[in-house]
Amino acid sequence: MSTLSLKAHVAAPVWRHLRQADWPLLPLILVGVLFGARVVGAQFYAYWNTWLTCFTGLLGAYVLTACTRIVLQSVCFDNGVACWCVLVAAVINSWLLGNAFAHYIDYMGVPTSVSSLPRLGALAVTVLLVVPAEVAATRARWARRAAEQEAQRMREETTKRQLLEAHLAALQGQIEPHFLYNTLANARALIRQDASAAEQLLHHLNQFLRSAMPDLRAQSTSLGQELERARAYLDIIRMRMGERLRFDIAASEEALACQIPPLSVMTLIENAIQHGIEPRVEGGSVRVTAVCAAGRLRIGVEDDGAGFQAELGDGVGLVNLQERLAAMYGDAAELRLEPGADGGVCATIELPRLAGGKT
Amino acid sequence: MSSAATAILVEDEQALRTELRTSLGRFWPELAIVGEAADGVTGARMLSGLAPQIAFLDVRMPGLNGVELARLAAGRCHIVFLTAYNDYAVDAFDHGAVDYLLKPLDPGRLAVTVARLQTALGKQPADLSALSAPARNGPLQWIQASCGGQLRFIGINDVQCFHAEAKYTCVVTAKLEAHIRTPLKDLLGQLDPARFWPISRSAIVNVGAIDSVQRIDGVLSVRLVNSVRWLPVSQGYQHQFRQM
Numbered sequence: 001m002s003t004l005s006l007k008a009h010v011a012a013p014v015w016r017h018l019r020q021a022d023w024p025l026l027p028l029i030l031v032g033v034l035f036g037a038r039v040v041g042a043q044f045y046a047y048w049n050t051w052l053t054c055f056t057g058l059l060g061a062y063v064l065t066a067c068t069r070i071v072l073q074s075v076c077f078d079n080g081v082a083c084w085c086v087l088v089a090a091v092i093n094s095w096l097l098g099n100a101f102a103h104y105i106d107y108m109g110v111p112t113s114v115s116s117l118p119r120l121g122a123l124a125v126t127v128l129l130v131v132p133a134e135v136a137a138t139r140a141r142w143a144r145r146a147a148e149q150e151a152q153r154m155r156e157e158t159t160k161r162q163l164l165e166a167h168l169a170a171l172q173g174q175i176e177p178h179f180l181y182n183t184l185a186n187a188r189a190l191i192r193q194d195a196s197a198a199e200q201l202l203h204h205l206n207q208f209l210r211s212a213m214p215d216l217r218a219q220s221t222s223l224g225q226e227l228e229r230a231r232a233y234l235d236i237i238r239m240r241m242g243e244r245l246r247f248d249i250a251a252s253e254e255a256l257a258c259q260i261p262p263l264s265v266m267t268l269i270e271n272a273i274q275h276g277i278e279p280r281v282e283g284g285s286v287r288v289t290a291v292c293a294a295g296r297l298r299i300g301v302e303d304d305g306a307g308f309q310a311e312l313g314d315g316v317g318l319v320n321l322q323e324r325l326a327a328m329y330g331d332a333a334e335l336r337l338e339p340g341a342d343g344g345v346c347a348t349i350e351l352p353r354l355a356g357g358k359t
Numbered sequence: 360m361s362s363a364a365t366a367i368l369v370e371d372e373q374a375l376r377t378e379l380r381t382s383l384g385r386f387w388p389e390l391a392i393v394g395e396a397a398d399g400v401t402g403a404r405m406l407s408g409l410a411p412q413i414a415f416l417d418v419r420m421p422g423l424n425g426v427e428l429a430r431l432a433a434g435r436c437h438i439v440f441l442t443a444y445n446d447y448a449v450d451a452f453d454h455g456a457v458d459y460l461l462k463p464l465d466p467g468r469l470a471v472t473v474a475r476l477q478t479a480l481g482k483q484p485a486d487l488s489a490l491s492a493p494a495r496n497g498p499l500q501w502i503q504a505s506c507g508g509q510l511r512f513i514g515i516n517d518v519q520c521f522h523a524e525a526k527y528t529c530v531v532t533a534k535l536e537a538h539i540r541t542p543l544k545d546l547l548g549q550l551d552p553a554r555f556w557p558i559s560r561s562a563i564v565n566v567g568a569i570d571s572v573q574r575i576d577g578v579l580s581v582r583l584v585n586s587v588r589w590l591p592v593s594q595g596y597q598h599q600f601r602q603m
Binding site for chain 1: 444510516
């Protein structure tokens, strides 16, 4: 039967369209189906017209509801109550119309076989309304899903790009020309003045470059490795600055094994040197600490140098670090900068404690 | 040529100072190095106290930097900048610094500098007082703002809008509101104009943080993401929204 195959065709979209606001539709459909089954089982031809009217009315009601919901949703809001009201109105409407129609046909005294034709026509019109409405609804759903996927992809791309940029910036910051050329200039000058000091400086530079290089593509590194690199960097700066720099690195065993984003602590240390210690004639000290507590790793870099000089800055190092932490840990990681106890700046990174192997 | 040419060396790294002194001794034995300083403040004292004809100045130094020293010495002595990286020195050279030396020192290059200095000695030293401090490279990247007695470090991408308050400028992010002392009009010049638009004399918004724009009775206003407040756009600033 054409009506049955049609019902099968629309069943899936109807089902998928069902939401919390549509559950009252279920008993109506059930009534239609039961009624249909009853007339098919008993006096099919006698009840054919009534069944057709009922079913058409239901389908019409559904179409109206679906269309209204699509319109309402696309315009402004997702209001189940409004849809439900429209559905009720449509059912009453089609019931009244169907009755009026049936009465008119009876009144005209048309034979049953002929009087079903206009109702079949009404059914066909309903189908013509259902199919485009369903197609439109499905298309809208697909478009929404595609937009969501696109947005998700964009978010992932952005995160990836930020990581890449951070790595690049970290690399550039690491082998900052001022640092490298000044260190080489120093080594060269020392060769004639104090050969053993020159050798020492080159040894530190070698340590530093060696520990900086292999990590550039890794997502994380151990705090132990990072602090090794920091020590080599601070040793170099101390040889260049002499008595002006003092530093101290203290980390617990468990903290050393934790995983951290590469070059994150280095960014803080370079900042302390460049903005805290270097500008001051009398220099200062840098203290690096790392402890684990309550499932979190806290790394502090504190200096007693020049302190916060500027309210605004154009350096990308700290911003990159902040973005990198957000990309990797979301809200679970934090970068704080506060005025230090002895003047200077106290920078703190707090992350979830991730121990174990290199990723 | 005066045989009693005098010079001071101002360079914070001792090894480099020693190397420069030794090299100068080799290429220009007659030059009298009358003073050496490891920081800008001592260097400034030497400039006025010793009145040297030549000053070798490191660009990056504690206390006062090389550029600030050069400005102090305006027209009184010939300046040679020392730098590890020629990002800034080229600009200084354009302003009339006799020369700049890149670190590590190249002996051949130092000989050229010595020759230039010897010719320059007969002339009036260039006035470098117009030399500006090494400029910021790019637009503003971060802000230190105070929030409830605490300093907060805010990346510029997180800022949704700035608006002027009585004495301060208020910085609004998705998570907090903080204050800075920099006035709005000074801030505007440092922001990336493609991403931060002024919407009135008292507010600047991050274009990326705009959720919706509406016009009611000819009054244009914007609403930011996660905000319920509509911020009015003044007449003079509405043109920016036309191409939206």
